Amino acid sequence: MRPVLAGPERILLAVAGLAGLLGVAASAAAAHRVDAPSLTIAAQFLLFHAPALIGLALLAGSGLAPLRLTRIAAFALALGLALFCGDLALRALAQTPLFPMAAPTGGVLLMAGWLLVGIAALVPARA
Template sequence: MTQTSALRLAVVLAGLMGAAGVALAATAAHQPDATRLGSASSMLLFHASAVAGAALLTGYGIARRAPGLTATFGFVAGAALFAGDLVLRQYAGHGLFPMAAPTGGTLLILSWLVLALAAVWPRPAT
């Protein structure tokens, strides 16, 4: 997969994450006892923006390619695990798997750190 197609995929996923985040926020506002959905919405909305930003930083060469893409897709996977676990708990009464939300949260934290490293990692001399 080329860098351009990977970044394009990331932006598509960011758009889907954003749409899902807004839908969950609306549902949380109108459904009783939906605090889990509010948290899931926030994670998706915040990290949809992070995915778009990390994709841009990587595409413009501000963040190194490999760690930039790792952080970008780490945001997608982490937010999906975190939000998916909360939504499943809300509607099905059980999570994705034990420790899914904390695993997703940890992946998000690591992705932020990888993005920071991707920006400060020296680029090879040309």
């Protein structure tokens, strides 16, 4: 029997696609702006994390890692990415923050997500 991706994994794949799209768009925008180092950083983070989200969605759907922990890790990365990159992009393009402490909150969520990825690798999946 082939594994089937559940709703949460499909959402993660959609978020990964959106992250890739926005990463390419932000890269293009940053290339045309001389004063946009934070937009370049946002683009890089989006493009680095898009494949990670794809991998986590597939890993969660495979049953090779603990489902709940893998999903939590992936959604922590997705939310952290939205907050961190959203704040950096808004600051670069509109000269306004997303909200106070959005980037640091997103950064902490990204770090927590990666920590959970590591923990998920060490916790055996249920048979």
